[in-house]
Amino acid sequence: MIDPISLCQELIRCESVTPKDAGCLDIIEGYLKPLGFVCHRLPFGQNDPLATDNLYARWGNSGPNFCFAGHTDVVPVGDLARWTVDPFGADIKDGRLYGRGTVDMKGAIAAFISAVADVIQNHQPGCSFSLLLTSDEEGPATFGTKKVIEWLKGRGEIIDACLVGEPTNPQIFGEMVKIGRRGSLNTKVTVTGKQGHVAYPHFAVNPIPALLGYLMQLLQKPLDEGTDHFMASNLEVTSVDVGNPVTNVIPNQASARFNIRFNSLHTGQRLVDYLQAVKEMVSKTFSPQLQWTLEPVISGESFMSNHQGLQQAVVKAIETVTGLTPKLDTSGGTSDARFLKDICPVIEFGLISDQAHQIDEYLVIEDLTSLTGVYKNILCQSFLEPEDSNLREIIAE
Structure with a gap:
């Protein structure tokens, strides 16, 4: 088992201000390779000040390929004197995990890795799982996800569905899923x-x-x-x-x-x-x-993903874990979903967004545990349950 809290702490302690990765991808590879993931490090923009390190990791060779996408980079801490904790210390106090990037979005990365590790170790999923991670989402996004997508196309790699772990919930965990974004x-x-x-x-x-x-x-x-x-x-x-x-x-x-x-x-x-x-x-x-x-x-550009099967899988998982029926929404800023929507159905769900980029940014540990449960539930209902609820058939719509 991989503890999402401990993994999130490891990632927070990397000072990965855009476009620096600062060791995050090394840590992630260290968790993924023992699970059987084939990891591809994809640095783009060498000799450019915005040079970016990326990671594409895949487990399994059979389809469909369900991908989790996100970013390890964070925004600068701002006025350090206003922080009451070390922004890269990953302190836990009163049920909260503090640090730059906790909700945006190292918590989601830790949750997905924990969820997919559980499914791989305890089941026999006849599918593929992948991670697509960049370290320049908070910047101009020049050498990140766009370049990785070009690399995927060049080698004939297909992603059948993608979940981006951006923080999507305004105030209550489980209240909102993003199915599109404004341009x-x-x-x-x-x-x-x-x-x-x-x-x-x-x-x-x-x-x-x-x-x-x-x-x-x-x-x-x-x-x-x-x-x-x-x-x-x-x-x-x-x-x-x-x-x-x-x-x-x-x-x-x-x-x-x-x-x-x-x-x-x-x-x-x-x-x-x-x-x-x-x-x-x-x-x-x-x-x-x-x-x-x-x-x-x-x-x-503005976009909206209308893939009913993917939406149903995510909504059902959130309802199962939280008891809430989330709103399907397109509000907020941009994310790398704007690139991924060109190659596969994409949806976004993560932690609560009100702490993103804030002084003393934190996540609620209970929410991180719940997010891990939601991701695991999506994978289980989509790939392990009977065919009538299986995402294999839904993706083929």
């Missing part, structure tokens, strides 16, 4: 004018009013009202930068950054076209001497 578009807009003295504005071209006019035009009406499965798309300005430390100079340049989380009513490219069109319209009302630059980056 994400980050944009930087820069307006360049001409620097000058504030007392002689006719010798200068101020870029700030034009930038503000552009932002206000984007913000003046909603992008949509939402759909049956998605909340309304949202544009959020995250920074406005001028870099002007004095009061008597009109700056040469002004820039802003904003993010759009968009639903299935849009695609990333259509939104980029919309941003360009608004820029063209607004620019006509300001000085033609101004130069405009838009730098949009689409980090993921």
